[in-house]
Amino acid sequence: MKDKKMNIKTSNNKYGIIRKINHWLVATIFIGLLILGVYMTNFDDYDLYGIHKSFGVILLICVLIRVIWLQFDTKIDNSNLTKVERIGSASIHGSLYILMFVIPISGMLMSMAYGHGIHVFNWFTIPMLIEKNEAVFHFFGEVHEISAYLAIILLVGHIGAALFHKFIKKDDILNRML
Numbered sequence: 543m544k545d546k547k548m549n550i551k552t553s554n555n556k557y558g559i560i561r562k563i564n565h566w567l568v569a570t571i572f573i574g575l576l577i578l579g580v581y582m583t584n585f586d587d588y589d590l591y592g593i594h595k596s597f598g599v600i601l602l603i604c605v606l607i608r609v610i611w612l613q614f615d616t617k618i619d620n621s622n623l624t625k626v627e628r629i630g631s632a633s634i635h636g637s638l639y640i641l642m643f644v645i646p647i648s649g650m651l652m653s654m655a656y657g658h659g660i661h662v663f664n665w666f667t668i669p670m671l672i673e674k675n676e677a678v679f680h681f682f683g684e685v686h687e688i689s690a691y692l693a694i695i696l697l698v699g700h701i702g703a704a705l706f707h708k709f710i711k712k713d714d715i716l717n718r719m720l
């Protein structure tokens with residue numbers, strides 16, 4: 543019989559509700575920010591920079607919450623995956639976790655090094671952590687851009703794997719995150 547209960551914690555074959563909400567919230571904000579970032583930089587739409595920075599900070603807060611929650615959550619059972627699938631998913635998930643920190647933090651430092659404050663939706667302001675410095679601005683600009691393009695490549699693999707499991711292998715991998 544299928545487990546229809548909504549569990550707070552992850553069980554053997556289903557992610558818990560906190561993990562699921564956080565995954566889909568982060569996925570929406572992250573993919574939205576990638577699209578917005580590519581668009582606003584290519585079309586020089588400076589009006590969008592404030593929204594991009596605000597959602598970047600919100601993303602970082604969500605990811606921090608996820609990592610804290612991971613310390614209390616149960617591990618999902620991956621024993622029915624092949625060795626290649628286990629290594630592949632652990633590498634992609636691990637890399638995405640690193641990028642979910644590197645991208646917003648490098649963006650914030652780039653903005654500060656340029657001399658711009660980060661005002662999150664007229665709601666609160668992040669204190670300036672570094673001084674204005676052109677070389678530092680260029681460095682974090684490169685980190686921000688390269689890591690964002692790397693994330694796009696990894697996400698093609700991540701989403702491709704989810705679709706592969708759903709439509710080719712026809713197993714419950716996508717289902718356990720729904």
Ligand code: HEM
Pocket residue numbers: 561565568569570572573618631635636638639642697700701704715716717718719
């Ligand atoms: C349409 C977009 C997406 C789909 C369909 C999708 C699908 C999935 C699925 C099915 C899982 C469970 C895999 C398993 O059980 O082994 C998963 C886990 C995961 N996904 Fe996604 N995902 C999407 C977007 C994203 C984005 C944008 C990120 C981060 C940038 C992300 C990061 C992760 C991570 C880190 C996990 C591991 C589970 C966890 O730590 O909670 N996903 N995703």
